Amino acid sequence: ETTFETILVETRGRVGLITLNRPGQLNALNDQLIAELNQALDVFEADEGIGAIVVTGSEKAFAAGADIKEMQAKTYMEAYKGDFIASWDRISRARKPVIAAVAGFALGGGCELAMSCDLILAADTAKFGQPEIKLGIMPGAGGTQRLIRAVGKSKAMELCLTGRLMDAEEAERAGLVARIVPAAELLDDALKTAETIASMSLTAAMMTKDCVNRAHETTLAEGIRYERRTFHAMFATHDQKEGMAAFTEKRRPRFRNA
Ligand code: CAA
Numbered sequence: 001e002t003t004f005e006t007i008l009v010e011t012r013g014r015v016g017l018i019t020l021n022r023p024g025q026l027n028a029l030n031d032q033l034i035a036e037l038n039q040a041l042d043v044f045e046a047d048e049g050i051g052a053i054v055v056t057g058s059e060k061a062f063a064a065g066a067d068i069k070e071m072q073a074k075t076y077m078e079a080y081k082g083d084f085i086a087s088w089d090r091i092s093r094a095r096k097p098v099i100a101a102v103a104g105f106a107l108g109g110g111c112e113l114a115m116s117c118d119l120i121l122a123a124d125t126a127k128f129g130q131p132e133i134k135l136g137i138m139p140g141a142g143g144t145q146r147l148i149r150a151v152g153k154s155k156a157m158e159l160c161l162t163g164r165l166m167d168a169e170e171a172e173r174a175g176l177v178a179r180i181v182p183a184a185e186l187l188d189d190a191l192k193t194a195e196t197i198a199s200m201s202l203t204a205a206m207m208t209k210d211c212v213n214r215a216h217e218t219t220l221a222e223g224i225r226y227e228r229r230t231f232h233a234m235f236a237t238h239d240q241k242e243g244m245a246a247f248t249e250k251r252r253p254r255f256r257n258a
Contacts, residue, residue, distance in 0.1 A: 051198025
């Protein structure tokens with residue numbers, strides 16, 4: 001059992017729950033937190049009993065960005081040699097579905113972390129933004145790339161250039177978040193959504209998210225080809241035979257993740 005200092009890690013049924021936990025700093029993301037988050041992801045990904053992962057923060061903040069105090073004195077050579085921010089990429093390479101449950105501030109690196117998950121559920125209190133410009137810098141963990149894909153060029157450009165925050169309503173309208181949930185129900189809803197995903201064939205869920213994410217990385221024609229090959233591969237799985245047999249026999253499927 002690993003103990004973490006900046007995150008809380010729990011298992012709820014087939015769902016792995018990671019809670020960012022630096023309450024005094026509004027969950028500002030520092031090297032330690034990212035390292036611990038990555039370690040927890042490694043453990044959940046290796047655990048056959050886990051079918052989906054939820055990442056959440058506190059009522060007040062999902063995460064208020066990269067830790068400004070930790071970055072302040074950094075030099076170019078330190079940033080370059082240490083490949084600053086590269087380790088933040090782990091979550092976007094997770095093979096199991098990852099849900100970000102966002103209440104309060106998701107700013108800068110916090111917004112980027114949420115966007116690195118597969119889907120975002122937002123409390124009605126959620127506020128999203130890329131305010132780095134106000135610090136004399138720019139987003140460095142995917143903000144200029146992922147936000148435009150989520151909300152389009154004009155809104156992404158406006159948010160990145162002015163640092164303006166966007167509330168949950170605007171974020172949902174723009175397509176950044178899947179759904180808005182009353183703040184008090186956010187965690188339950190996220191866990192329920194994750195449990196639903198985790199009750200499916202994990203193989204099918206992993207292949208599905210792989211294909212959806214591929215859409216951002218390739219042309220339509222290549223993406224369609226990739227999807228079709230992956231779809232073909234599903235006919236080699238136990239779970240395809242079981243899922244379709246269960247439908248025909250009017251019973252619940254018993255997926256084996258195989
Ligand atoms: N880094 C370090 N500490 C932070 C922090 C951050 N990103 N955000 C908040 N904190 C700390 C504050 O310094 C404060 O600590 P002290 O009590 O020791 O002073 C504590 O958290 C509470 O914050 P506030 O008192 O500021 O709370 P508030 O409710 O008045 O304001 C806020 C909330 C508007 C989110 C404000 O904290 C804020 O603007 N935070 C910074 C947001 C930001 O600029 N994020 C981008 C960071 S850069 C980045 O992320 C780069 C990248 O792309 C990877």
